[in-house]
Amino acid sequence: MMMIVNCMPAVPLGAAALTAPRHHDISGLSVLLVVDGCQGFQVFKDGQWWSVPWMNRHALVVNSGDLMQVISNGRYKSLVHRAINLGDTMRISIASVYNPKKFAKIGPIAELIDEDHPCLYGEGRHVDFLEAVRAKPMTCFQYFGSLNC
Numbered sequence: 001m002m003m004i005v006n007c008m009p010a011v012p013l014g015a016a017a018l019t020a021p022r023h024h025d026i027s028g029l030s031v032l033l034v035v036d037g038c039q040g041f042q043v044f045k046d047g048q049w050w051s052v053p054w055m056n057r058h059a060l061v062v063n064s065g066d067l068m069q070v071i072s073n074g075r076y077k078s079l080v081h082r083a084i085n086l087g088d089t090m091r092i093s094i095a096s097v098y099n100p101k102k103f104a105k106i107g108p109i110a111e112l113i114d115e116d117h118p119c120l121y122g123e124g125r126h127v128d129f130l131e132a133v134r135a136k137p138m139t140c141f142q143y144f145g146s147l148n149c
Ligand SMILES: O=C(O)CCC(=O)C(=O)O
Pocket: 004, 006, 020, 025, 030, 032, 034, 040, 041, 081, 082, 083, 092, 093, 095
């Protein structure tokens, strides 16, 4: 598990909102806590951004990441998301990022491959994927999609 802390400064009155860039998490799962339940988390779906209302200050949001998309053979999509700060206080979020072990084999679960759901990704070791991405920028889907099913 890895922990990422994001801090977005307060926005002065009248200034444009600050935006953390659009991305999808390379991980298996990320669990997100926003300090004091500060709003601003958005997901991209059907061609537009949707604000996710933070239910209360103790709420956690679980994001499906790239590796989950591979393991589920595309059934759980890796969530495209971003954060914006519209407020006059600093926005702090803490993401707990869960990944497989270094030498774990990653690939679609056999039960999730059938006639209606053909195999989208091959099987590879997590460590080989990380090394390949370091050597040449590519997405998780390009890497596992290039391996034999
Ligand atoms: O601050 C947020 O709401 C999102 C943070 C995030 O997406 C990340 O750390 O990967």
